[in-house]
Amino acid sequence: MKAKVGDWLVIERARLGQPRKAGKVVAVPKADGSPPYRVRWSNTDRVTVVYPGPDARIEEGAARGE
Incomplete structure (x- = not known):
C-alpha cells in the first residue's frame, strides 16, 4: 500500500x-x-x-474531488 498527503484512507468494516x-x-x-x-x-x-490492515484501501484525493 502506498499513499501521499491528500489521499484518503478508507477502512471497510468486517462486521x-x-x-x-x-x-x-x-x-x-x-x-x-x-x-x-x-x-x-x-x-x-x-x-x-x-498501520492499515487488509480491510483498508487508499483513494487518491483527486478521485474524491479533493
Missing part, C-alpha cells in the same frame, strides 16, 4: 452493521509512501497514526 471509516492522509513519514500514515478522520476530526 455487519459497522460503518466504513474514512480519513484524509495528512502525513506520510516514509519517502516511499508506505505505512504508517497520519490520518485525520472525517467523523471526529482527530489525527491518529495508522
